[in-house]
Amino acid sequence: MHSSHERSLRAFLDRLCSRSALTVEEKQAVLDLPGTAIQVRPNRDFVPLGKRVDHSCLVVSGVVGRFKQDRDGRRQIVMLHIPGDMCDLHSVVEPVATSALQALSNATILQVPHEPIRAAAARFPALSLALWRDCMVDSAIMAEWVMNVGRRDARERVAHVLCEMAIRLGSGEQGNEVSFELPITQAHVADATALTPVHVNRTLQALRAEGLLEWKSGRVHLYQWQQLKHAAQFDPGYLFANMKPVRGGGERSAVEFHRQDASAIVVT
Amino acid sequence: MHSSHERSLRAFLDRLCSRSALTVEEKQAVLDLPGTAIQVRPNRDFVPLGKRVDHSCLVVSGVVGRFKQDRDGRRQIVMLHIPGDMCDLHSVVEPVATSALQALSNATILQVPHEPIRAAAARFPALSLALWRDCMVDSAIMAEWVMNVGRRDARERVAHVLCEMAIRLGSGEQGNEVSFELPITQAHVADATALTPVHVNRTLQALRAEGLLEWKSGRVHLYQWQQLKHAAQFDPGYLFANMKPVRGGGERSAVEFHRQDASAIVVT
DNA sequence: CGCCCTATTGAGCAACTTCAAGTACTGTGG
DNA sequence: CCACAGTACTTGAAGTTGCTCAATAGGGCG
Numbered sequence: 001m002h003s004s005h006e007r008s009l010r011a012f013l014d015r016l017c018s019r020s021a022l023t024v025e026e027k028q029a030v031l032d033l034p035g036t037a038i039q040v041r042p043n044r045d046f047v048p049l050g051k052r053v054d055h056s057c058l059v060v061s062g063v064v065g066r067f068k069q070d071r072d073g074r075r076q077i078v079m080l081h082i083p084g085d086m087c088d089l090h091s092v093v094e095p096v097a098t099s100a101l102q103a104l105s106n107a108t109i110l111q112v113p114h115e116p117i118r119a120a121a122a123r124f125p126a127l128s129l130a131l132w133r134d135c136m137v138d139s140a141i142m143a144e145w146v147m148n149v150g151r152r153d154a155r156e157r158v159a160h161v162l163c164e165m166a167i168r169l170g171s172g173e174q175g176n177e178v179s180f181e182l183p184i185t186q187a188h189v190a191d192a193t194a195l196t197p198v199h200v201n202r203t204l205q206a207l208r209a210e211g212l213l214e215w216k217s218g219r220v221h222l223y224q225w226q227q228l229k230h231a232a233q234f235d236p237g238y239l240f241a242n243m244k245p246v247r248g249g250g251e252r253s254a255v256e257f258h259r260q261d262a263s264a265i266v267v268t
Numbered sequence: 269m270h271s272s273h274e275r276s277l278r279a280f281l282d283r284l285c286s287r288s289a290l291t292v293e294e295k296q297a298v299l300d301l302p303g304t305a306i307q308v309r310p311n312r313d314f315v316p317l318g319k320r321v322d323h324s325c326l327v328v329s330g331v332v333g334r335f336k337q338d339r340d341g342r343r344q345i346v347m348l349h350i351p352g353d354m355c356d357l358h359s360v361v362e363p364v365a366t367s368a369l370q371a372l373s374n375a376t377i378l379q380v381p382h383e384p385i386r387a388a389a390a391r392f393p394a395l396s397l398a399l400w401r402d403c404m405v406d407s408a409i410m411a412e413w414v415m416n417v418g419r420r421d422a423r424e425r426v427a428h429v430l431c432e433m434a435i436r437l438g439s440g441e442q443g444n445e446v447s448f449e450l451p452i453t454q455a456h457v458a459d460a461t462a463l464t465p466v467h468v469n470r471t472l473q474a475l476r477a478e479g480l481l482e483w484k485s486g487r488v489h490l491y492q493w494q495q496l497k498h499a500a501q502f503d504p505g506y507l508f509a510n511m512k513p514v515r516g517g518g519e520r521s522a523v524e525f526h527r528q529d530a531s532a533i534v535v536t
Numbered sequence: 537c538g539c540c541c542t543a544t545t546g547a548g549c550a551a552c553t554t555c556a557a558g559t560a561c562t563g564t565g566g
Numbered sequence: 567c568c569a570c571a572g573t574a575c576t577t578g579a580a581g582t583t584g585c586t587c588a589a590t591a592g593g594g595c596g
Contacts, residue, residue: 050505068415070501078414090408092517093401098408098506118517121397125390132400133361139407140358140366142414146346147336150417150462154584185542194418199584201544217593233338237318238366249360249386422552453574467552469576485561 008060008110009033011084019137019240020130021247029120029127035110040103047088047101054095055111056088062107063184065191066099076149077192079142080104080161082168090135092117105183126248140238149194152233154203157193159232162213166222167236178222182215207231276328276378277301279352287405287508288398289515297388297395303378308371315356315369322363323379324356330375331452333459334367344417345460347410348372348429350437358403360385373451394516408506417462420501422471425461427500430481434490435504446490450483475499 013030016022022030037060040046047053049069057064064081078099081087087101092114103109121128141164148160162182171180186204190197207213212228214221222228281298284290290298305328308314315321317337325332327349334347334355346367349355355369360382371377389396409432416428430450439448454472458465475481480496482489490496 066411068411068419070415070419074419076415076418078411090404093397094404094408094508095517096505096508099411114517118397122393122516125393125396128393128396128400129361129386129389132396132403135400135404135407136358136362139403139410140362142407142410143334143336143346143367146410146413146417147338147344149414150344151336151338151342187542196585197542198544198586201542202584205544237364240362240364248390249382455574464553465575466554466577470552473576 005035005037005110006031008037008058008108009035009112011060012058012086015084015086016130016134017245019243019245020126020133021245022127022130023124026124026127026130029124033112033116033120035112037108037110040107040109042103042105042107045100045102046109047097049097049100051097052095053088053091053097054115055113056086056091056117057101058110058112059083059085059087060108060110063104063182064107064109065102065104065188067102067191068099075191076194077188078145079138080165080192082165086112086134089131090138092121092131104185104188129249137240140240144238154193154195154199155206156232157195158189158200158203159207159212159228160234161189161192162220162222163229163232163234163236164239165220166225167239167241170241173225176223176225178225180220181218182220183218273303273305273378274299276305276326276376277303277380279328280326280354283352283354284398284402285513287511287513288394288401289513290395290398291392294392294395294398297392301380301384301388303380305376305378308375308377310371310373310375313368313370314377315365317365317368319365320363321356321359321365322383323381324354324359324385325369326378326380327351327353327355328376328378331372331450332375332377333370333372333456335370335459336367343459344462345456346413347406348433348460350433354380354402357399358406360389360399372453372456397517405508408508412506422461422463422467423474424500425463426457426468426471427475427480427496428502429457429460430488430490431497431500431502431504432507433488434493435507435509438509441493444491444493446493448488449486450488451486 009031013027016030017027035058038046045067047057059081061083064085064087065077066079066081066087068076068078079087091097095114117131121131144164148157152160165182166178166180169180171178186200187197190200193200195203204213204215208215212222212224212231214223228234277299281295284298285295303326306314313335315325329351332349332353332355333345334349336344336346347355359365363382385399389399412432416425420428433450434446434448437448439446454468455465458468461468463471472481472483476483480490480492480499482491496502
C-alpha cells in the first residue's frame with residue numbers, strides 16, 4: 001500500500017524536478033504528502049464543474065481530461081493529463097473547479113489534501129515556486145491549445161496533439177520514429193481538437209495514408225517524427241521539457257545567462 | 269513621477285486583493301516594488317516570442333494582447349490584458365516567453381523586476397499564494413477561451429469576449445445596460461476569436477441589428493446584458509470576480525464552508 | 537454468439553473564408 | 567477649416583473546410 005503511494009508521489013516529484021531544482025528536504029516534503037488512491041471510471045466526472053475541493057488529484061495511471069461543456073451539450077477538452085500530472089494543482093490556491101475532470105480510460109487517482117501541500121509550500125518557498133511553475137507549464141499548454149483549436153486546420157490540430165503527447169509522455173525516439181501508449185478514443189481526440197469524431201477519423205486516415213502514423217489498440221506509432229512536427233507546426237518550446245532545472249525563481253548570473261541562452265528549451 | 273508609479277502598483281494590488289486577503293505589511297511590500305514606466309506603440313511586440321525576461325509587465329493603461337503566430341502568419345490572441353493586470357506575472361517563475369506581448373492601443377507599461385517580486389514572495393508566503401492565484405485566474409480564462417474558440421459559433425464567440433471584458437473591466441451595470449471603453453479594432457477581435465475580420469464585422473452588424481450592442485469610437489455599449497450573456501452562453505464563474513478574498517490558500521472551517529458555499533462566485 | 541462501443545463511409549449542407557473593391561473615419565499639415 | 571493620407575470598416579460573390587445525418591463494418595468481451 002504505502003510503497004505504491006510513494007511511487008505515485010515520486011512520479012509527481014520527478015515532474016517537478018524536471019524544471020525546478022529542489023533540496024533533499026524539499027523533495028522529502030513532497031514524498032511525505034499524504035493521499036488516498038481511488039479508481040475512477042472512464043467518461044464520468046470525478047470532479048464536477050463548480051465543485052469546491054479540498055484535495056488535488058494526482059494522476060497515477062490512465063489519461064484524464066479537463067472538460068468544458070455548454071447547455072447544448074457541446075464539449076471541449078481544454079487539457080489532457082497524463083501519469084505524474086497533478087491535474088488539479090491549481091485548486092490549492094483556487095479550490096472552486098471551473099472545469100470538470102473526467103478520466104478517458106480506466107485511471108487511478110491519488111487524492112492529495114490541500115492542507116499539507118500548503119504547509120509544505122509555506123515552509124519551503126522554493127517548493128512553492130516549483131508548484132507555481134508547474135501550474136504555469138499547464139497554462140502555457142492551454143495557450144498553445146487556443147492557437148491549435150483557433151487557427152490550425154484539422155490535419156495540423158490532430159498532428160499537434162499527438163506531437164505534444166509524444167513529448168510529454170517522454171516517448172523514446174528511435175531515429176525518426178516515436179511510439180507511445182494513448183488509451184483514448186477518436187471521439188476524445190475530437191473533444192480535444194474541436195472537431196467532430198467523423199472528421200477526426202478522416203484526418204487520421206489521411207495521416208495514416210501518408211505513412212506518418214499508425215494507431216491501433218491504444219498504441220500510437222509516429223513513423224516520421226520530423227515530418228509530423230512540420231505538418232503540425234509543432235514547436236515544443238512551450239512544454240519546457242528537457243530544460244535545465246532552476247533553483248527558486250530561475251534567477252541567474254550574467255555568466256550563466258550567456259552560457260545557457262543558446263541551448264535553452266531546445267527539444268529536437 | 270513617483271505618485272503615478274505608486275498609483276499603477278495600487279491598481280495591481282487592488283486586483284490581488286479582490287481575491288486574496290493580504291495584511292498591511294504584505295500590501296506595503298507590493299506597493300514598495302520598483303518599476304520603470306515605458307510607452308509602447310500598438311501592434312509591435314514589446315516582449316518577443318522566446319525572449320528571456322527579468323521583469324514582469326504591469327499594464328498601466330491601454331489594452332495588451334498575448335499573441336501566438338505560425339509560419340504562415342496566422343495569428344491568435346490567447347489572452348487580453350487590461351489595466352491593473354500584471355500580464356507577464358508568470359515570467360517570475362518561468363522567464364522564457366512562450367507567446368509575444370503586443371499592445372493593441374497606445375499603452376503604458378510598468379516594468380517590475382523579478383528579483384524584488386521573488387524576494388517579497390519568499391518573505392510573505394501568503395503573498396506568494398496570492399500571486400500564484402492571480403496566475404491561475406488567467407489560466408482559467410485561457411481554458412474558457414479554448415472552449416470559446418473551439419466550440420462556439422461566431423456570434424457566441426464575439427459576444428462572449430465582450431461579456432468577459434465587461435466583467436473584467438468592472439463596468440457598472442445600469443439596469444440591463446453595460447458600457448465600457450475598449451480601444452481595439454475589429455481585426456483584434458478577429459485575432460482573439462479565431463475568425464476573420466470580415467466575419468467579425470458581419471457578426472457585430474448582426475448583434476447591432478438585434479439591438480444587443482453598439483460600438484463606436486472605442487466605446488462599447490451592451491444594451492441587453494441578460495440577453496447577451498445568454499446569447500454568448502456566458503457564465504462568469506471562471507473570472508472569480510466578486511468573490512470574497514481568501515487568506516492564504518482559501519482554507520476554511522466547516523462552519524464557514526456552509527455559510528459561504530451558496531453564494532460563492534456568483535456574478536449576475 | 538450476440539451485444540455494445542468504436543471506427544468507417546457517403547452524400548448533402550452550412551458556416552465561415554477568401555478575394556476584391558469601395559466607403560467612412562481620424563488625425564495631420566497646410 | 568479643409569484637403570489628404572492612412573487606417574478601419576463595410577459590402578458582395580464565390581469557394582472550402584468541416585459538419586450533419588445516417589447507415590455499415592469491425593472488435594473485444596461476457
